[in-house]
Amino acid sequence: MEQLITLHARAPAKPRWGEPCNGCGVCCAAEPCPVGQLRFRRRRGACPALEWDAASSRYRCALVADPRRFIPGLPGFLHRPIAALLHRQIAAGRGCDFDATVE
Numbered sequence: 001m002e003q004l005i006t007l008h009a010r011a012p013a014k015p016r017w018g019e020p021c022n023g024c025g026v027c028c029a030a031e032p033c034p035v036g037q038l039r040f041r042r043r044r045g046a047c048p049a050l051e052w053d054a055a056s057s058r059y060r061c062a063l064v065a066d067p068r069r070f071i072p073g074l075p076g077f078l079h080r081p082i083a084a085l086l087h088r089q090i091a092a093g094r095g096c097d098f099d100a101t102v103e
C-alpha cells in the first residue's frame with residue numbers, strides 16, 4: 001500500500017530495519033504508535049505528537065518530551081516518570097522497527 005507523507009526537508013533519511021533510530025519521523029508520520037493510538041484514538045495518519053526539533057534537526061515525540069501537553073491534569077511530580085515510561089514503551093532511540101520503503 002502506498003502512502004504519501006510529508007517531512008521536513010532537513011529530516012534525516014530513514015535508517016534501515018534494526019539500525020539505531022535517528023529521528024527521521026517516517027514511522028510517526030505514517031501512523032501513530034500503540035501509545036499514540038491509545039492517547040489520540042486514531043490508527044491512521046500522522047501522530048499529533050510528532051514534532052520537529054529544529055535545534056537537533058530531527059523529529060521527536062512531544063508526548064515523551066512533555067507529557068503534560070497531552071495528558072490533561074497530569075501532576076508535575078509525575079512528569080518525569082511518565083516521560084520515562086512512555087520513552088520505554090515507544091522504544092525511542094532503539095532500533096528502527098518500521099518496515100517501509102521510502103522514496
